[in-house]
Amino acid sequence: MRSMTTTKDTSRRSVVVTGAGGGLGLAIAERLAADSWQVVGVERSEVRARKFVERIGMHGKLVQGDVVDPDVLAEAVSRAEEVGPLTGWVNNAAVNRRGNLHEEIVSADVEAVFEVNLLAPFRGCGAAIRSFIANGIAGRIVNVSSIHATHAFPGFAAYDTAKGGINSLTRYVAVEYGPIGIRANAIAPGAIETEMLSRAIRDSADPDRERRDMAKLHPLERLGRPAEVAAVAAFLLSDEASFVSGQIVGVDGGASARAFRFESDPDPDAT
Numbered sequence: 001m002r003s004m005t006t007t008k009d010t011s012r013r014s015v016v017v018t019g020a021g022g023g024l025g026l027a028i029a030e031r032l033a034a035d036s037w038q039v040v041g042v043e044r045s046e047v048r049a050r051k052f053v054e055r056i057g058m059h060g061k062l063v064q065g066d067v068v069d070p071d072v073l074a075e076a077v078s079r080a081e082e083v084g085p086l087t088g089w090v091n092n093a094a095v096n097r098r099g100n101l102h103e104e105i106v107s108a109d110v111e112a113v114f115e116v117n118l119l120a121p122f123r124g125c126g127a128a129i130r131s132f133i134a135n136g137i138a139g140r141i142v143n144v145s146s147i148h149a150t151h152a153f154p155g156f157a158a159y160d161t162a163k164g165g166i167n168s169l170t171r172y173v174a175v176e177y178g179p180i181g182i183r184a185n186a187i188a189p190g191a192i193e194t195e196m197l198s199r200a201i202r203d204s205a206d207p208d209r210e211r212r213d214m215a216k217l218h219p220l221e222r223l224g225r226p227a228e229v230a231a232v233a234a235f236l237l238s239d240e241a242s243f244v245s246g247q248i249v250g251v252d253g254g255a256s257a258r259a260f261r262f263e264s265d266p267d268p269d270a271t
Contacts, residue, residue: 022194023195030230098156125141129182145188
């Protein structure tokens with residue numbers, strides 16, 4: 001393989017972000033645009049696609065389509081290479097379908113989870129790496145994993161399994177392509193207050209209790225903010241993270257640091 005270089009002209013570098021029209025994807029796209037990246041967003045929803053265009057403006061290009069389609073990913077590579085050297089790639093798009101193993105499994109739901117949450121990032125990594133190699137770019141990949149990748153949650157059989165695969169994919173890319181300068185890392189968020197999570201809380205039987213219980217999954221006892229995940233993505237894509245690769249970075253308010261939740265002492269000064 002040819003020797004790789006790091007893009008020094010940050011005004012021209014481009015990055016692809018999948019699922020870029022809402023939630024974590026839009027927050028990441030906005031942060032990267034603010035950091036002078038040219039952002040190519042991939043988004044299936046027409047409504048979210050318009051939101052991406054409105055929010056990212058002159059720093060963004062949109063590819064509307066489904067991330068499970070290799071042609072859509074190839075188009076994203078082409079659009080990115082038009083606006084600047086493709087230097088970064090963020091696999092963010094994901095779906096969730098609840099289900100376990102002992103009840104009847106809806107095959108279409110399971111297949112959708114694996115196609116969007118694992119197969120699409122697998123193909124996305126491949127598309128990015130081929131571009132990096134062809135153009136001699138020491139590129140950076142960030143995969144959005146989840147706390148579900150390392151901690152099982154009842155009712156999330158396919159989702160937990162697919163996210164576990166994301167962690168393995170990240171380590172593989174880091175090991176296989178590290179010798180030519182390509183870095184790969186993953187972010188494992190806890191409960192982040194995106195539109196989807198807020199809607200789930202609002203539609204629950206007791207929204208106040210649902211929010212409180214979900215917040216208390218984390219030792220910080222609050223929900224995370226999309227901007228907090230975006231900040232970590234920006235760091236991992238930056239030159240400041242030049243020796244960080246193959247890592248799964250938790251952005252989960254400490255949730256993955258403990259084995260179980262216990263009631264806090266109401267008086268921290270008590271002995």
